[in-house]
Amino acid sequence: MHFYSLMSSLIISVFFLYISESESVKTLKNLVVKRGGSLTILCFYDGKYKSNPKYWCKGYYWSSCGIVARTNTRGRTSVTDYPTQNMFTVELNSLQDSDSGDYLCAVEIKDGSDDGDYLYLTVSADPAVSVINSRVSGQEGGSVSVQCLYRTDYKNKQKQWCRFRDWRCLTSQNSAVQISDDGRGAVSVEMSGLKKSDAGWYWFSAGEVGVTVHLTVTERPTNPAVSVINSRVSGQEGGSVSVQCLYRTDYKNKQKQWCRFRDWHCLTSQNSAVQISDDGRGAVSVEMSGLKKSDAGWYWFSAGEVGVTVHLTVTERPTTTTAVTTISSTVKTSISETKSEANQTETTERSSNSAIYTNTTGEDADMCTAVSKKKKPLSEVALGTDVIYGNVATEATNEPLSPDAGGDEMLYGNILPK
CATH class of the missing domain: 2.60.40.10 (Immunoglobulins)
Known part of the structure; x- marks a missing residue:
């Protein structure tokens, strides 16, 4: 992806109260731009005006509208016609407070009255909406990110990303467009899987306030920089x-x-x-x-x-709990709970009469079997000489698994080789 200048001075804002009802020429009605900044205005016209000259003039009434720039002129204000898109753009640079006022997007009509649509431009020191860069570029198959900013008083306004070509808007992400609002005055719009047809003009808006952005899509180089x-x-x-x-x-x-x-x-x-x-x-x-x-x-x-x-x-870091249960504590608990149920008078655990020993039968052993005089499943633990047995994985050791020894209920550990 071609990397666009991140510190561009082209920070612009557009205030969309409504679009003109005109079927022949239309533009966005109310625009706001940051003092000293630049702005691109889009003027759309009917196909019958493809070959007509276009111009930009200051004033609300035709009789008093002073022409500022015509098609293909260059300077602080320039007008560029795009007949294949039925659109011309007006580029305004280094705007000052004195540039505020009414303007007309106009089409010159030979042997008749000129046609056009008006808008009001306000130059503001604190625009409601802006973008870091009003012109971005990406490669086919790649992605591009547009960083948008809004004032805190627009935090709860609906955010949209819209395309001029078909006036289609998104308020949330889809497979190709991701819209992320941090809730603190910044929205990131990322378009992925770019195609040539994605190129063109877009706008981002918060409520009725928005900003225009132009996207260029280039061929993917075989060896990007x-x-x-x-x-x-x-x-x-x-x-x-x-x-x-x-x-x-x-x-x-x-x-x-x-x-x-x-x-x-x-x-x-x-x-x-x-x-x-x-x-x-x-x-x-x-x-x-x-x-x-x-x-x-x-x-x-x-x-x-x-x-x-x-x-x-x-x-977030997942919270995990590791449960470690030793053979001796498991056996003692089982015996204590069983005795308590069977004989209410026997109130103390006979842990002193239980012991678990190891008998290593191989040098490389990793399985311990707890056994005693009789063999019954762990679920059938009883009093006296009843048996507790079960296979418990542990590391081989020659030390007793429990320090308790003695009595007639002896539990032994048998270390089996792998």
């Missing part, structure tokens, strides 16, 4: 996880970095929690240890200015 073995990895709390990264030999001397999207913190060498090892032959291993829940999220590995995204999931 940077790649990872797995773009999604998982580890447990307190454990570790390893990410295997690859780079082409011509990137051997480029700086390698492991970075976290959440705070844009990057490492070029290891610290106590992250170990970065470059073998100098095209492979870098990144190992994160002592994982915490807060480590979960999106990261990227880069070599020079080229990189690849990786998602880390941190799961």
